[in-house]
Amino acid sequence: MSRFCSLVVVLLLRLVISTSSSLSVSGPHIADVNILLPPRMTHPVEYRLQGSDGCFRWSWDHHDILSVLPEYNVSSHCTTSARLRSIAPFTGRKETAVYATDVNTGMFMWELKPEANGLPHHLVHVPLKDSPLSDCGGLCGDLDIQIRLEDSGVFSDLYVIKGTGIGRENVSVQLHEPHFEQMQDKIVLTVAEAISLDPPSPVFVLIGATVRYCLKVMRGNIPQGIALPSPFHRWSVLNSSVAQVDTMMGVAQSLSLGITSVIVEDTRVAGHHQTSSLHVVLPDTLRLYLCSLSQSGEPVDEINPISSVSRWFVVCGRNYLIFMKVFSRGPDGQEIYLTESDDVKLHEDQPGYWNTLPVSDDIAVNQGLSNSRILKATSYGLGKLTATLTYSTGDDETKEVLKVVQEIMVCDQVKFSIDSTKVVTQSILLPWAPSVYQELDLKATGGCAKASSDYKWFSSDMTTVSVSAHGVVQAKKPGKATIKVVVIEVSIPSSIVMLPNFPVETVVGSHLQAAVTMKAPNGAYFHRCDAFSSSIKWKAGSESFAIVNVTGEPFVFDMLAGPPCSWTYVYASSSGRTLLQATLSKDYQLFDHSYSGPIILKASSRIAAYRPLILHQASDGNQFGGYWFDLAQAETNKQLENLDELYLAPDTSLDVMLRGGPGRWGHGVETVETLDDEDTLRKDGVINVNQISSSYVNSYRISCQKLGTFRLVFKRGNLVGDDHPLPAVAEVGLLLRCTLPSTIVLIADEPVNTPNVIRSATQADRSPERMRASPITVANGRTIRLSSVGISNSGKAFGNSSSLDLRWELSNCDGLATWDDAYDLPTSKSGWERFLILQNASGLCIVRATVIGFSGSVGGGRSKIQFESLASDLTDALRLQLVSTLRVDPEFSLLFFSTDARLNLTITGGSCFLDAVVNNSQVVEVIQKPSGLHCSQLVLAPKELGSALVTVKDIGLSPPVAAASVPPATSNPNPATSSPESVPTTTVQGPTTTGDPSPPLADVTPAYPASGDLPSALPSLRRPPLCLTQPPTTPPLPYPLPLPYPASDDPPSALPSLTQPPATSPPVAQPPATLAARRPASGDPRRPSPVSGDLSSTL
Known part of the structure; x- marks a missing residue:
């Protein structure tokens, strides 16, 4: 083995080198074995680890905390030292190891010797460069050095061997280093063959069954059968009362119910054997199975056998494989291995419909179907097939029989079709491209199948044209193949064209449909090409159109112009035109080298989207x-x-x-x-x-x-x-x-007749005399517009009713309102629009409009034609409640902060439908809102120090007006001592009238429905508001203030004028048959802008 040195990091970083530096012998060693390093610091701390008498290869355990940088000798490219550095921060102790392996030492001597002298070797050495270890990913060490050592006549610590014969071999190794000759070792290796038995374990058999075991061994990774008897193998059983076995031939005979083991032993190697579990059982179930055979007579692997559960259906002229299976008793019934000695028989009750033939030995052996037959259907009809199994129960030679009867229906030949009407009798043309496999769904008709899944499909060349179990044909490559009687040709497409089945224009927000088809080189259309759908790319040349992914079935096509190969939906998001393009690009060079590059096929069509008409x-x-x-x-x-x-x-x-x-x-x-x-x-x-x-x-x-x-x-x-x-x-x-209006409605104080205004006026309650139940409250001192609209019996407004004349009437309006004769022309007095001047007075005024007949042209002048057929309800009336403007008194108040303090506000003017709102509810709250008979009073209570604005809106006035009061709360119990500068004053934006004691005017700006946008040409309905200041020292008035306007027609002289000079002259009325728009111009004296009513009072 190679010698190495290790370093261990302890505490902060401690390196320990495990070597014996005290040895006096020479050789590679490391100077230090225990090193301390700190964690990573701003200025790294390095340690130089020095070795000697060797050439080292460095490695270490934890690369996340330690860096080892070898230092090389330039002349020899050999390293004997390395620099160590901490590369990670840490706390506490970290410990790791560094290894230095000498690459110039570590030579070994290997020896192979048979265990018994005189016998041939059972193992041979395999050179490293010829072994599979030549590519072990660095896990075997430095193979270059190890191979160089072998080539020099010595060996490294890695030695490769392989077995060549059965037996035992001694393998010994010795370190080839001076002073280390005592370092050696020896092992004994056994070489044996892997043994397998057939049938595989466990084996379930009947009583009296004879099992012939087949012995196989692995030689050169290839299973090989061993001829029996074999001089090296012996057979035995563990329980001889259940079964017996021939010791040389491996033939087992079952004797009684039970379980035993059949053992085969290799006599060349002690203890090397293989075991098979043998179960002797009783049968419980006998079943028949039917499987289709191919043209070659082989069972079709893709088709699962059909068991004997219900009637079988077969087709004339076809061959089928029938085989039997027996299962044991119990909840986990196992398949029983049937042998030649088992009594299994197959009986034919109606032999006229089919013939049964024996199965060839090759199929029987390969498929393991010893008890099987081939059934060849010959004619139409229904017959039965009976299978029996006679077996022994083990009691006094008693025999029992299992029986199963299977019905077989022989049907006529099956015919193919693409659809329900067209029978295929000629060649079918399909396209092909690399990675695109066109499919075609063939339909089977005839026979006796009850469902499409009952048909079985086959192709003469599955590499050219494959077919699924449901008749789906797929083109694999160019060529021809036969699906029984249909010849299918696969060809490469040569052109792509747009199908003319779909419109090229659509409305915005909808989809256009588009599809393309392809042609073969001979100009013929393919029978099916939808497999190219994902390969054909669609593109629209404008952002107004978006290609929508299509999933599911394609839409309906006219197949006369060719089948659709690809189709898409194009969504039109905005109007415009563009070019829709479909492109197919495929590289056939790998398939056919005659192609120099990819083939690109294109088709295009102009499309457009338009806004809805x-x-x-x-x-x-x-x-x-x-x-x-x-x-x-x-x-x-x-x-x-x-x-x-x-x-x-x-x-x-x-x-x-x-x-x-x-x-x-x-x-x-x-x-x-x-x-x-x-x-x-x-x-x-x-x-x-x-x-x-x-x-x-x-x-x-x-x-x-x-x-x-x-x-x-x-x-x-x-x-x-x-x-x-x-x-x-x-x-x-x-x-x-x-038609004629079924009724008319009056509209008061609205600039224009918007649909919402007409709808509100139509839905208002009325008396039998067509008098609107609720009066319309308006602010006085203005000129308002009155108009009438014809209404149909469905409640919808007329677009034009001007051929009818109206009679306008005022009742109880003396001193309150008069017609604006300066604006009303003679023709407009009977028209559908009038203007009414409201005086500075309060009261109730009734306005009525009635249809009196047609307007006609006689002799160039206008004359009245009596309208006798009109219903009596072509009239409408309303009451105008004229009220003065709204004010709140006092407008400014100073309130001492106390939970018992209260402030009474007096409200004058306006209607009694008021709403009070506080802009800062943290300072003051309204504890009594105006309602009913008490609508003239408003009570406020302070909550904390500060200033707040109380706004009172007259929501019963058309349009609403508002007034406001500011009551700040103070902690000073003596208001008279407060500094005048610290007291807020009432301020309303607008021109200031010096010394004018008149109260400010309420805002009477009309409020129009949100849905009715006013034309820009209409005059402004607001004039610059007044700005009034009330000194804080002025005490509250003990009586109500006078109305903003006196009872006369003219406002006080101290107030600004409420009217402005007209900017333009009044427009001339148009003939009733022409709907020309007529609106008052800006600054029209008949449409004066009211003053602002946003009042504030400081307390």
């Missing part, structure tokens, strides 16, 4: 008894919606516009845009639809001439043409109802 409103009915619509704002906010239903009064019109749909494809493809009315009433003058734009994005003016309901269908798209295989025509429908 919609028909949207293009004109406004806000002033004409309809709902409000702003085309510019809808386009800006991308809120264009499809108009699916439209209500128009007779002799009115509305503009609509088509958007979206397929765009122009190009030359060779006709683009169409048509209008189809299902009732064809346009020809009779019942309705008129006129195109009013010559561009591709067309507008239409729809006019109602007579009463009725009509379905209009607008279509736009591209027809069939070049690279456009299928038409792509989008359509949108409009249900036009030319």
Whole structure:
């Protein structure tokens, strides 16, 4: 063995070298055997470990804490020293070892000698360079040095041998070093052969069975049979009452029930033997098995044998293997080994349907089927096969019989088909490419199978065309193979084309379908090529289109243009056009060297996506008894919606516009845009639809001439043409109802007739006289807009009702409100929109609008046509509750901080539907909110020091207004001693009126529904607010303050003007049949902006 030195790290890092440095003999040794090193430090500490009289190879145990760097002799490339360094921080003690092995020493002398003198050797030496150890991954040491020692005539510590004969061999070794001749050792090796027995253990047999054991040994890793009798093997049994065995031939005879062991011993090596467990048992079950045979007569390994559980079905002209198996009794019944001495018989009850033939010896031996027969089906019919086993129970020669009867149905030949109608009688063409194996599902018909899984499939060349147990044929390589009567040819594809079965345009948010097929070099389509689906790569040239992974079955195809090889879905996320491309790239060079590189096949198609075709409103009915619509704002906010239903009064019109749909494809493809009315009433003058734009994005003016309901269908798209295989025509429908309103609704103090406002007004409760049950509370001193909208019997608003005239009436409005005659033109007094001036007074005013008839043109002037057929409920009325503006008194208060302190706020003006909100609930809380008869009072309680803003909103006012109060809490019990500078004052943003004692005005800014976006052209509904300051020394007033406005029509002179000069002149009313938008301009005197009502008071 090689000599080595070891180092051990103790405490911080201790190195111990196990060598005998005290020996006086010369030789390799290490100077130090015990070394201490610290852990890793900022400046590393190294130790130089010095050796002598040798050439060392260094190794160590823990590479994570210690680094060993050898130092080499430049002249001899030999190292006798190494530097040690700690490379890891640690605490406590760490211990490791360093090994230094001398590479120039360690020579050994080996000797092989037979145990008995005069006998040949049983072992031979194998040189290291010729042994399998020449590649042991460094685990055997330095093989180069060991091989060099062997070549020089001596040996290393590694010695390779192999057995050549049976026997024992002495192996001895001695260290070939001066002064170490006494270091030697010797062992004895036994060379023997591995023995195996057949049948393998354990063996279950019947009473009286004769078992002929076959003896096999392993020679050169190959099992070889030993001819019996053998001069080197002897046979015996452990229990001779259960069985006996021939000592030379290995033939065992079972005598009685029980278990014994059959032993065979190799006489050349003492104690070398093999044992087989022999069980003598009684049978319990006899079964028959059926297995299909191939054309060569071999059993088909892929098909499991069918046991005798139910009726067997076989096909005329086919051969089958029938064999028997017997199982022992008990819950874990074992298969019994049947011998030639067992009485097993097979009987045929109907021999006319089949013939039974003996099995060849080769199949019987290879398959272990000694009791088997070949059944050859000859004609259609049902017969029976009976198998019996007669055995002894061991009691006075008593015999018993096991019997099994099996029905066999012989059926006609099976025929193949690709589908349910086409019978395959010719060659099938399949494509092939490296790593792509096309499959084809063949269907079997005929025979007597009850399910598709009952058919068994075979191929004449499984390397060219394989077939599964369910009839799935797979192309393995180019060539031909026969599946019984179907010849399948495998060929390399030469081109790829798009299938013209699918549209090339789709709407955004949907999927396009696309598929390709392939052709053989002769131009023929393949019968199936879907195995290439994953090999064909799809690509869309635009980010607007995304290829979607396809799983599951393909979609429906027209097979006349070829079967689909690959298919995909293309998702259109936005409108646009691009090129869809399918590419197949395969390298055939490894298969056929005539190819210089990969073959690339491509197919492409133009595809497009369009926005959904919609028909949207293009004109406004806000002033004409309809709902409000702003085309510019809808386009800006991308809120264009499809108009699916439209209500128009007779002799009115509305503009609509088509958007979206397929765009122009190009030359060779006709683009169409048509209008189809299902009732064809346009020809009779019942309705008129006129195109009013010559561009591709067309507008239409729809006019109602007579009463009725009509379905209009607008279509736009591209027809069939070049690279456009299928038409792509989008359509949108409009249900036009030319009718009279079933009722009308009044809308008060709203800038425009938004759908939400109309819906709220329609759903309001009314009396039988069409008077709205709840009054609408409005702030006085303003000009408000009143309008009326026609409503259908379904509750939907009309788009235009302007052909009908209205009569507007005011009741109980003296001193409260008057019509704005300066703005209302003579034609507008009977129109659907009016403006009302509200005086600075409080009270209840009734407004009513009633349909009085049609507006017509006679002799160039306007005249009234009596509207006799209108129902009596074409009227609507509402009550306007005029209220003064809201204020809170005091607006500023200083409250002493105490749990018993309370602050009473007086609320004047507004309605009685109030809501109080505190911006800082940690400072003050509302302990009594205004409600019912007590809505004029509000009680506050302090919670901690600080300042808070109390805002009171009049939610019953249309629109709501608000007032506020600031009550800071203080710990000073004497407010009069507080510094004026430390007391907050009431501040409202806006111009300041010096010395004006008038109270601030409440905010009466209208609040519009969130869903109704106002047009940008509408005037501002707020004017700059007032800024009022109340000195903190002013005591609270013991009486309510006066209203913000006196009872007269003019506000106080000290207040800023509530009106502004008009920026533009009033617009001129349009004819009722045209829906031109008409809105007051900014600064219109009929639409004054109210003052701010956000008031704050400091306490």
